[in-house]
Amino acid sequence: MKNSSNNCRIILMTLMLCFSLLLNSQTIKVACVGDSVTYGAGIEDREENAYPQQLQERLGANYEVGNFGFSGATLLKNGHKPYWKTAEFKQSQDFAPNIVIIHLGLNDQGNNNWPDHHAEFEQDYLEMIALYKNLPSKPEVLICKMTPTFSGHHWFEEGMRESFKEIQTTIKGIAEKAEVQVVDLHEPLYRFPEYFPDNLHPTKEGAAIIAQKVFSAITGNYGGLKLPVIYGENMVLQRNEPMSFNGTANTDETITVRFNNVTKTTKADVHGKWQVNFPPMPAGGPFALKFATAKTSVEIKSVNIGEVWLASGQSNMDFKVRDMDNAATVLKDSLNPQVFLFSMDGKVLSEKPYTEAELKDCNANAYFKNSGWTASTTKNLDNFSAVAYAFAYRLQKKLGIPVGIICNAVGGAPIQSWISREAMEQHPETVNLLNDTHLHPKVDTWVAERAALNMKGDSKSGIRARHPYHPTMLFDAGIMPIRDYRIKGVIWYQGESNTEHVKLHSKLLKLLVDDWRNHFKTPELTFYYVQLSSINRPNWGLFRDSQRRLLEIPNTGMAVSLDVGHASDVHPKQKWVVGERLSRIALHNTYDVEIPFSGPLLDYINVNKNRLEIHFKHGQGLKTLENTCVNDIYIAGPDKKFVPAQTKIVNDILQAWSPEIENPRFVNYGYTSFSEGNLVNSAGLPASTFSNSTN
Known part of the structure; x- marks a missing residue:
């Protein structure tokens, strides 16, 4: 009975408020309470462009929006600069608001606040909510999940990432206890780092996103019925x-x-x-x-x-x-x-500096x-x-x-542009890629130089943009919009823009696979990829072998394209062959069709006196094309000085030796960047590049 009485009282009070507002033609007052993000720190002409001012424009003449932001404010009473003690806090109450929007917590993550006072955060927040609710105007209170603190900010680098996450989780729990609505300001702003030049404060464009989210939360107006971009005729x-x-x-x-x-x-x-x-x-x-x-x-x-x-x-x-x-x-x-x-x-792909029109398309919504x-x-x-x-x-x-x-493939794109920010923020090496995108030494030279060239007009135009080759950009633009669409699996052909950093690429591919499986909510999402072809460029043999080793990732498969490469063209034209090989892998592994699906893959090597005996998976009917000698095979002793090998195939085992090597230990096959390797199995499927010298 008590709960029923309370509910009736709330409904009655709400109706009385609405009736009073209508009778008196009174505007609805919205108090925006918060820190520097609410205040509009760093925004040019903040009196017009901070989010409360942009919210006013959206709500119109029936509303009056007050900006009560205070830079540096903490929610914690025992924080270094408590909002409780500011003039803005008193002013927000005297404003007699009908709606209160609270965005606090960013400064509480600081090492001078959270470690010693984190246990006080929830109670302080609940007390602030109650204080506003009990004002004579009896406002509705909405609280916000914090806007992002990006990895380039010194707070992140000083170890406050976990504090930030704790506060976000705590805010959600506070909303449930206080029975107030949460406005998520973290998404989609987290996908627009270009709108946070100092990694903490939004630009005018970022503030516009905040204003729109708060507008929708207040009015319930989300633009009517909208469907994902991937829905449509013939889906x-x-x-x-x-x-x-x-x-x-x-x-x-x-x-x-x-x-x-x-x-x-x-x-x-x-x-x-x-x-x-x-x-x-x-x-x-x-x-x-x-x-x-x-x-x-x-x-x-x-x-x-x-x-x-x-x-x-x-x-x-x-x-x-x-x-x-x-x-x-x-x-x-x-x-x-x-x-x-x-x-x-x-x-947008260009060999010139981007125009202003092109820069406007360089963001997650428009690319x-x-x-x-x-x-x-x-x-x-x-x-x-x-x-x-x-x-x-x-x-x-x-x-x-x-x-x-x-x-959704993009020419020239490095693998890091396809991985989410939340995944890349977990590892120091990838965090470094996020924080420094200009000519970074861990980015392949061509990629870094092309991005720098394209973005030359960025600062002159005043348009905040992000290059498609920058980390996370293509994930934000190309994976986020479709991640709720159920797929059977992924086929992947990429690597040409990461061959200068082979070990890093291997780490990144593992990260990408885990990341996509997480976002598509499919822990065993199938992932089949193409091993790079042959070309006269440095590292391609080493890179192909690293791709072979990545088959250790569960539920993956690899299509070899070594034999359909081109000595000087990075875009060989025998693409039907590559697609057909990927389909064989899918038909066999995913759909249980009994067909040959892989060429010979290195299994293990025995040393028999002065010969290496090389055993293969999928090596049934091992032979060479046109029954010639094996091409592009070298062996070495413990000193790893490789020499051309003589070979013989016996019962699907490849024997390799050289009179120059008394104690052979290592073998490289198809390791030359442009390789004419010719080992195949009975199905005619080519053997992968392999080496046991880089374990």
């Missing part, structure tokens, strides 16, 4: 897996979803988010899909259920069908109406231009990834069901 959903449709709408708006003659409804939550779940379904289609609210509806007439894969990487994955060998034949004879394409094309789903007709196919299409085509022919393939 393909993953078969035999739970299917979730999601999006945003205005708070408490009812959303009806009708799919395959089944209708479900839900309501958008206080943050404008909604999700509707359907049970797993077998392959089939096309089916109709409709989303509707009382005001808006979106109908997708053709949705198929089948297999969905993501193709990503750099230019060799982005390499177009129209440019590959036998393109005319493919575009005439290998069209497949059951293969559906979704292309995410990077808008990719999405094609929508299309059937693989000649018109749509010629500009799509050749490797991705060959892969999807072979899958569809073998499985006989619809296949959807998403491609």
